[in-house]
Amino acid sequence: FILFLPLNLYEIIFHYIEKKWQLFIIMMIPIIFTEESIRMTYGLIVTFSFIVLTMAERYISRVLKLESQNDKMRKDMQRLTKSLNENKEYIKQSEYTFKLEERNRLSQEIHDKIGHSMTGALIQMEAAKRLMGIDKEKSAELLQNAIHISKDGIESIRVTLKNMKPPTEQIGIHRMKLFIEEFAGKHDINIPFVYKGNLDMISPIQWKIIGENVTEALTNAMKYADATVISIDIHVLNKMVKVQVKDNGKGATLVKKGLGMMGMEERTASVNGKIIVDGTSGFSVTMLLPI
Template sequence: MTERGAPKELWTMSIKAILLSYVVIQSYVSVGSISPWYMLYILLYLCLNISIHITKKGSVTTIVLLLSMLVTAMSSSYIQPLLLLLLPLNIYELFTIYLRKRGIILFLMMVPLLLLSQEFQAILVTYGLVAMLSFLYYLLLNTYINKNADLKEDIEKRNEHIQQLTKSLNENKEYIRQSDYTIKLEERNRLSQEIHDKIGHSMTGALIQMEASKRLFTSDPNKSAELLQNAINISKDGIESIRLVLKNMKPPKEQLGMNRMKLFVDEFSAKHTFRTSLTHEGNVDIITPIQWKVIQENTKEALTNAMKYSNATFVSIHIEVLRSLIKVDVSDNGKGEQKVIKGLGLIGMEERAASVSGTIIVDGSRGFSVTTLIPHG
């Protein structure tokens, strides 16, 4: 049983049950009793229409539908005319197997109206109404089931796409992790080689000079002193090499702060739709780690607010070190806000700035901008 077939069969059986109940009640009201032949027809109708949904072969279904239509037509002639109202449902089911044009099927459902004898004139209008309502019911049911199935298929495709993206993301994360590990190994190898080449040779030379000086200490004091001085000079050069290597290893403070800001801004841009720009001027070397932390936290809050409320397409972050102030301006090209109401985000930014004796200025006249001012020196 397919996903489309299961709900369709349930709804089809439901409408048949409702229509059959209506026919039985109306027959009982008009006659006052139910004959054994009438009960036999009801049982035959139920058996045939239930077997339609049990058998899945088209040829068998066709035969069962034809039998149901034949039994209904004969019973309406000899037992109760109202039983003819059950015929349109079977006609629709039969011809939808072979025909795709709904208009032809509706015409075939109305054909019995042309063939009704005088005894059926009382239910002429009722039959036409039942045929029309049955057609509309099946039409709406098929439309609903097809749309529902299409939505499920679309959801499955989207889920599959999400799984592919997740897999790709995990692979990228693994690649980044491996790349990071490889870079660290290469850096360790480079430092090891540099220490070996520049410092190891110096220390080995100094040791040789000191060993020679020790041997000549009693026999040739002057030569021993010369060798010892050479060892001292070589050791000094080695120590200077160590200092230079360590200095080159350690990046300056401003690079640490700006690099972290750049990584954060690039990561934020990759996750959201609007573009960002990060610029700076002045001696950012004087910004302390705690000030960098406040700057980054306030920038993050300002970017989040821009994403949620401004409908912006571009956000700029400008860090400027003045004579006595550090100025960090985050501004967007969004809709702005003439009357700024401070929420938890802006209050948190003020508190962070106040922790380093700073303040913030908010402007919503042209886009929206948040400026953090932090004193230094």
């Protein structure tokens, strides 16, 4: 019985003692009361049991830790999968919204320009019809006016159809400039904006993501950076678009990703892009979007 005592002691008290060397000493205490003939055997059993059980405990602890990490990774994977599916839906909705905006602009332009022209021509022709038997000269003049108005309307239709889909870069860069000017004026801060390369390579959904990420980056800079200048640079390279928002603020030695930063990463990842943050000299957020 005495030879199995080390195992029993270990199982009973190892939960209550943090320092393992103390546990080893307690396991060795019964050696004082054992017969001299088995003391060496008891000591060897204690030593062997202590080593084996300690290693087993560490192994079990590592296994439990790995299982916990696997559970966390599994939950993260599920969350990312859900987020990716939501981003796909977000892309579809964004493209649909972009088309609706363009359609509304076109409808308004047709109503304002062409509708008024055609209405004017119709009024002139109705008047000419009524005067045809009374005053042919006046009737001919009204018809000529109606013809000119109709020609102008047809030309307006041609120009409108030609410009039905304005270059993407004009829409994207115009909105970006307008937003930066409004933001700088509202917050009284200097925001230099530089862009170069073929902006037509940037798709509508990329412009939308760039706009939302730039908005988030500027908002964070105003909250945390204590900056006086926030520069924005858009550079279209051969195979990617590089967008950088950089401030001259206090920076950050340890970058903590909040919901805003995670949202930027998720939006960028939805188009197979990447976000790089750097807090060593001021704070910068760089987006890399594949073309």
